[in-house]
Amino acid sequence: MSAPATSERAATTRTRLDPAEVPAGLPRWAYLPAVGGGLFVVLPLVAMGTRVDWSNYGGLVTSESARSALALSLQTATASTLLCLVLGIPMALVLARGRFPGQHLLRSLVLVPLVLPPVVGGVALLSTFGRRGLLGESMEVLGLQIAFSTTAVVLAQSFVALPFLVVSLEGSLRTAGERYDVVAASLGASPATVLRRVTLPLVWPGLVSGTVLAFARALGEFGATITFAGSLQGVTRTLPLEVYLQRETDPDAAVALSLLLVAVAVVVIAATHHRGAGGAAR
Amino acid sequence: MTAALPRRTTRATAALAVAASAAVALTACSTGSAATSDGEVDTTLTVFAAASLTAAFDETAADFEADHPGVDVRLSLAGSSSLVAQIQQGAPADVVATADTATMNTLVADDLVDAPEPFATNTLEIVVPPGNPTGIANLQDLTDPGLNLVVCAPEVPCGAATTAVVDHAGLTLQPVSEEQSVTDVLGKVTAGEADAGLVYVTDVARAGDRVEGVAFDESAAAVNTYPIAMVDRSGQTPDQADLAQQFVDAVLSPDGQAVLADLGFAAP
Amino acid sequence: MTFELTATVPSRGLDVRLDVAAGRTLALLGPNGAGKSTALGLAAGTLRPHDGAITLDGRTLAGARDGRRTAWIAPHRRRVALLAQDPMLFPHLSVRENIAFGPRAQGTTRREAAARADRWLDAIDLADLADRRPAALSGGQAQRVAIARSLAAAPRLLLLDEPMAALDVDVTPALRQTLQHLLAEQTTILATHDVLDALLLADEVAVVDGGRVVERGPTAEVLSRPRSAFAASIAGLNLLSGTWTSDGVATAGGEVVHGHGAPDVALGVAMTAVCRPAAVAVHLDAPHGSPRNTFRATVRSLAPHGDLVRVRTDRLAADVTPGSVAELGLAPGREVWLAVKAAEVDVYPV
Numbered sequence: 001m002s003a004p005a006t007s008e009r010a011a012t013t014r015t016r017l018d019p020a021e022v023p024a025g026l027p028r029w030a031y032l033p034a035v036g037g038g039l040f041v042v043l044p045l046v047a048m049g050t051r052v053d054w055s056n057y058g059g060l061v062t063s064e065s066a067r068s069a070l071a072l073s074l075q076t077a078t079a080s081t082l083l084c085l086v087l088g089i090p091m092a093l094v095l096a097r098g099r100f101p102g103q104h105l106l107r108s109l110v111l112v113p114l115v116l117p118p119v120v121g122g123v124a125l126l127s128t129f130g131r132r133g134l135l136g137e138s139m140e141v142l143g144l145q146i147a148f149s150t151t152a153v154v155l156a157q158s159f160v161a162l163p164f165l166v167v168s169l170e171g172s173l174r175t176a177g178e179r180y181d182v183v184a185a186s187l188g189a190s191p192a193t194v195l196r197r198v199t200l201p202l203v204w205p206g207l208v209s210g211t212v213l214a215f216a217r218a219l220g221e222f223g224a225t226i227t228f229a230g231s232l233q234g235v236t237r238t239l240p241l242e243v244y245l246q247r248e249t250d251p252d253a254a255v256a257l258s259l260l261l262v263a264v265a266v267v268v269i270a271a272t273h274h275r276g277a278g279g280a281a282r
Numbered sequence: 283m284t285a286a287l288p289r290r291t292t293r294a295t296a297a298l299a300v301a302a303s304a305a306v307a308l309t310a311c312s313t314g315s316a317a318t319s320d321g322e323v324d325t326t327l328t329v330f331a332a333a334s335l336t337a338a339f340d341e342t343a344a345d346f347e348a349d350h351p352g353v354d355v356r357l358s359l360a361g362s363s364s365l366v367a368q369i370q371q372g373a374p375a376d377v378v379a380t381a382d383t384a385t386m387n388t389l390v391a392d393d394l395v396d397a398p399e400p401f402a403t404n405t406l407e408i409v410v411p412p413g414n415p416t417g418i419a420n421l422q423d424l425t426d427p428g429l430n431l432v433v434c435a436p437e438v439p440c441g442a443a444t445t446a447v448v449d450h451a452g453l454t455l456q457p458v459s460e461e462q463s464v465t466d467v468l469g470k471v472t473a474g475e476a477d478a479g480l481v482y483v484t485d486v487a488r489a490g491d492r493v494e495g496v497a498f499d500e501s502a503a504a505v506n507t508y509p510i511a512m513v514d515r516s517g518q519t520p521d522q523a524d525l526a527q528q529f530v531d532a533v534l535s536p537d538g539q540a541v542l543a544d545l546g547f548a549a550p
Numbered sequence: 551m552t553f554e555l556t557a558t559v560p561s562r563g564l565d566v567r568l569d570v571a572a573g574r575t576l577a578l579l580g581p582n583g584a585g586k587s588t589a590l591g592l593a594a595g596t597l598r599p600h601d602g603a604i605t606l607d608g609r610t611l612a613g614a615r616d617g618r619r620t621a622w623i624a625p626h627r628r629r630v631a632l633l634a635q636d637p638m639l640f641p642h643l644s645v646r647e648n649i650a651f652g653p654r655a656q657g658t659t660r661r662e663a664a665a666r667a668d669r670w671l672d673a674i675d676l677a678d679l680a681d682r683r684p685a686a687l688s689g690g691q692a693q694r695v696a697i698a699r700s701l702a703a704a705p706r707l708l709l710l711d712e713p714m715a716a717l718d719v720d721v722t723p724a725l726r727q728t729l730q731h732l733l734a735e736q737t738t739i740l741a742t743h744d745v746l747d748a749l750l751l752a753d754e755v756a757v758v759d760g761g762r763v764v765e766r767g768p769t770a771e772v773l774s775r776p777r778s779a780f781a782a783s784i785a786g787l788n789l790l791s792g793t794w795t796s797d798g799v800a801t802a803g804g805e806v807v808h809g810h811g812a813p814d815v816a817l818g819v820a821m822t823a824v825c826r827p828a829a830v831a832v833h834l835d836a837p838h839g840s841p842r843n844t845f846r847a848t849v850r851s852l853a854p855h856g857d858l859v860r861v862r863t864d865r866l867a868a869d870v871t872p873g874s875v876a877e878l879g880l881a882p883g884r885e886v887w888l889a890v891k892a893a894e895v896d897v898y899p900v
Contacts, residue, residue: 014834132474141558147460147475148430179638185625186594186632189655197651201642230459230470231435237460245462248363249437 016217020039045262052259053252060256068234069242073219076150076238080157080218081211087158088165089207090212093195095166096173107170114163121159122227129155129228152229153236157218164213172206173199216265326354327525328374330365332381332508334404334464334484339379339533341541346532353525361463362386362439367395369513376526379510379533382439386509398509400550401533402542404482405505406443408496409471409489416477421451421498424478432467432476433453435460440467443504444480450503468493482506486547507550510534552737553707555593557602557614562588564763568739570707570754575738577752577769579745579784585761586741590709594632595625595741606630606707626655631705633775635712637696639684645695646671646680652703674728690721694728701732707774708738714747719774726750749773757781772887777822777900788830788866790823791900799823799897807843809897820900829894830868831886834878843895845888863888 053060060066095107113121129146130136139146146152180202184194200207222240229236231245239261246254328394331339337357343355358365358373362380366388369375378395380386389395404507410418416429425432433439441460448455458476461467468485470476472492486495510533512526531539539549554573558565564585570576578586591597592604595611603613603621611628613621630650639648649667654660671677674694684692685843693713700708713729714722729751740751745810748755748769755772757780759767776782782789792801798808799821807823815821831837837844847863854860858869866888870880880886 014514126473126475130473145430148432179634179636180640182594182596183632183634183638184640184651186628186630186705186709187652187655187699188626188629189651190626191624193655197655198640202640204642214470225707226462226466230432230475231461232459232607233456237459241462245435245437247367248361248435248462251367 048255048258048262051255053256056252057256060250060253061260063253065233065237065242066253066257066260069237069239069257070264072150072234072237073239073261074264076153076157077215077218079154080161081215083154083158084162084165084214084218085211088162088210089169089200091162092166092169092173093199096170097178110166111163113160114167118156118160118221118223119227121131122156122224122229125152125156125224126161147228148230148232148236150229150235153238154223156224156228157221160221160224161214161217164217165210168210168213169203169206172203172210175206175258176202212269213266219261219265219268307429308382309414324352324354325521325525326356327522327529328356328358328376329529330358330360330373330375330378330513332362332365332379333359334381334482335359335379335508337488337524338402338429338545339548342533342538343434345537345541346529349532350525350528355529356430372515374515374517375513376508376515376522377510377529378510378513381441381506381508383507383509384442385439386511389511389513393514398511399452399534400507401510401532401538402508402547403505403550404484404508404547405501406440406447406480407483407486408498409468409479409481409486409493410496411471411474412494414494414496418478418496420496421447421453421500424455424480427456430459430475430477430495431455432459432461432470432479433457434464434467434480435462438463439506440464440480441484443480443506446504447500451500452541481484484546505548506548551742552605552642553593553739555589555602555604557589557592557599557604557612559588559592559597560600561611564588566758566763568756568763569692570737570739572737574753575733575736575740575751577748577755578739578741578758579743579748579755579781580758581780584758586758587711588761589758590711590739590741593707594630595623596632598622604823617719629702629706630709631700631707632709633696633700633711633713635715637684637689637692637697639687639692639696639875641684643885645676645678645682645684646685648684649699649702650697651699656703666702667698670702673732674698689717690722690725692726693717697729697732697825701736706737708733708736710738710740710742712742713740714742715792725756742765743784745786746775757784775822775824775896777897782824786827786870788825788827790866792821792823794819794821794899805843805845807895807897808892809895813897815899815900821897822900823895823897825866825890825895827855827860827867828858829890830866831889832868832870832874832878832880835887835890836887838887843890843892847886847888849882849884849886851882852880866890 047223091110095103095110097215126133126147128134128136129139131145131147136146146155148263176199180198184198185191189197220240221238222244224239225236226241231237231241237245239257243254243257243261246257320406323379329339329343339357344356345355347355349517358375360407362382362385365380366385369378369389370392378389386395390398408421410416418424423427433444436442436445440463459470461470464481464485467481468477468489469480472489483495486493510530512523512530543549554572555566561584566585566589568576568589572839578589580586585786592599592612596621596789599612599614600617601614604611606628609623610621610628610714611623613619614645640651643651646664646667649670650663653663653666658666668677668680671680674697674832676694678689679687679691684695687695697713714725717725726747735749740747742748752769754767756763757772757778759778759780765772765776765781772781773785776785776787776789779789790799790801792799792807794815794817795806796817797805800806809823844866849867850862850864852859852861859872859875861868861870861875863886868888
């Protein structure tokens with residue numbers, strides 16, 4: 001009787017402000033650093049906005065190089081996100097549900113790209129897929145060259161973005177637990193059916209937020225890309241690389257493009273966060 | 283309870299204030315002159331130099347410090363356009379040396395420096411992996427479409443030079459990557475990812491055995507001139523202004539020029 | 551026999567042998583941690599036996615010899631449905647979709663599965679809640695839906711693990727009735743620590759304690775004539791063991807318990823004497839009078855028991871009125887005399 005009622009109430013608190021509720025465990029002094037932290041995040045973005053040459057903004061962000069960088073960024077980030085989903089969902093499942101030796105070690109290893117400087121990631125990818133890399137040499141024989149190609153951009157982005165998806169989804173899977181899966185199996189559902197009809201719907205919010213994080217991380221990827229993929233307009237020069245390059249000659253264009261990147265990120269997060277919250281409420 | 287709260291707030295504010303003043307003090311130390319513990323006055327001279335001058339200016343600065351006891355030369359090394367942007371934002375530089383005249387001219391236009399003097403030149407060279415496996419002999423060879431060629435992006439100085447040279451020769455290159463900096467070009471060749479690249483003579487010299495250089499005639503079309511100048515900045519002591527002039531002179535002196543020549547630079 | 555389980559799980563200290571005939575309900579009675587859930591896990595396929603075999607309708611669901619698997623059928627192919635203490639309704643599906651889940655998973659068309667779900671909703675009297683989300687149901691409603699969901703999957707064996715434990719006391723009678731009705735033809739194993747569940751729902755009872763089946767038989771028999779202390783305690787009976795003498799049941803402590811009637815058994819046979827706590831009278835002084843069983847005892851605890859107070863001692867439990875408790879000044883540690891009429895004591899061979 002009480003359990004459903006509580007969860008319902010919890011759902012309402014999340015969305016609506018209840019004037020009767022008194023926050024607990026929130027010392028008053030916490031507001032000061034919290035506001036400071038908020039400003040620390042927001043102020044630079046606002047400051048950047050004040051530096052934009054608004055009269056020429058349209059021209060700056062619609063130049064051929066800017067459009068091609070934006071298009072490439074969106075394409076590669078989408079491809080990377082898809083690759084992350086294809087590899088990351090099974091990884092999260094195996095880490096959360098599987099039982100095998102070395103599981104803890106594997107979980108820690110998956111997190112490595114998260115804490116690694118992206119440039120190091122680029123160097124690591126070079127040592128793997130580069131022409132003199134571990135796999136690169138055999139791939140060269142097969143006529144496959146990854147370095148300096150759009151594929152390299154996607155690999156670099158996926159490398160840094162994958163942990164975001166895996167960590168987020170694995171956390172959700174652990175929170176959801178296996179009990180629903182056990183019930184579904186006892187009702188005759190095969191593991192694939194359980195995954196499709198029970199497990200994934202239950203972790204939907206975690207999957208959505210993991211996907212958004214992975215996409216955002218892929219969109220912002222710079223270090224690994226410039227190290228591993230190079231920089232060529234329309235092929236490997238994504239928006240962050242374009243911003244960095246434009247700084248050299250046209251700081252106005254760099255600021256304008258930066259703002260564009262912020263806008264894209266905000267739109268993606270806002271759109272999916274909204275949908276993710278909807279999924280959670282279902 | 284209620285009395286304790288304001289007191290705690292005050293303590294937190296005090297802590298913040300201490301942190302803030304410490305930060306200010308640190309900044310102050312790095313720029314001006316400060317009395318050291320033994321009472322001797324140390325003068326700091328801040329030199330902004332293009333990244334390609336790293337080795338040369340390290341040596342010149344060491345010599346300069348040896349000749350001027352009590353003077354501490356701080357080198358800030360970055361891409362020329364970054365240096366210019368920093369000085370425009372008020373970074374406390376006493377001397378600036380860039381890798382091309384165009385970037386220096388923006389500082390002249392802003393009245394931040396006067397009378398830059400050329401002190402070195404640099405030209406492009408083809409860089410290939412040791413043994414030159416693809417047998418590159420001249421600029422024409424770089425147009426081979428099967429070649430993994432890496433150059434600087436036209437937006438950065440070495441890329442501008444590349445464009446000038448290639449245009450002058452009437453050729454069209456199809457690079458697989460247009461890198462952000464000359465270091466990135468060199469890195470792609472040393473890593474074996476690229477078959478060839480276009481970098482400065484000094485970069486080939488710096489990379490040692492890991493690469494080979496192939497000189498080509500057309501490089502004369504883009505001779506890169508390195509200018510050096512004193513920066514007019516507020517808060518500079520007469521001492522520092524004087525030392526800045528002495529440092530510029532040191533770079534231009536025969537000794538300074540010899541250091542540069544050792545590293546592959548040509549005289550202006 | 552349609553279901554047979556003989557298994558050991560050393561990691562959980564379990565060593566049991568169970569069987570259920572087709573259409574019958576077996577109650578696993580035992581305290582928490584006795585191994586009931588482990589036994590159900592073996593049947594459902596969430597646990598593997600170390601040794602033993604589990605068969606259902608002639609199919610070997612799982613087999614193992616000394617830790618090495620000899621047979622294994624995946625949980626979803628067993629036709630064994632598991633319903634736990636929490637209803638565990640899928641929160642993202644409506645009530646109807648929850649019930650239709652089993653049929654859908656087994657390949658029934660969407661339409662047919664929905665129709666089947668609606669029939670089950672009628673059976674549990676919740677047709678008007680078909681389109682609700684589980685979060686909008688009360689605890690009792692949710693558990694009824696969960697039962698319907700389990701049965702809609704047409705299991706050959708239904709496992710119920712403490713199905714009433716998480717519910718308010720005022721909704722459990724209704725749910726017991728629903729279950730009594732629905733489980734009539736269903737082969738079921740019901741794990742519970744509540745004797746009422748066993749009495750009303752089960753044909754047979756297996757008492758599990760410390761990972762072993764300590765007693766087993768028809769429900770009425772086990773509960774009225776318990777042979778183990780545990781079965782007696784859950785049946786709410788006092789139990790004294792001893793051997794038959796010409797006079798009565800002689801306990802290890804040297805007392806002789808007189809019982810009702812004279813069973814036709816040989817001298818020296820192991821016997822059990824059983825009486826209800828309500829038949830035990832409490833006195834401060836040694837009682838006088840006709841054939842009585844009297845015991846010297848120390849009060850251990852007092853607890854409400856319906857309208858009466860259950861007085862637990864180091865010997866027997868007694869149910870007395872609150873008035874008597876006050877009058878006698880009963881409190882833990884108090885020395886008392888317990889008296890039971892011979893007519894109130896059942897004696898039978900173990």
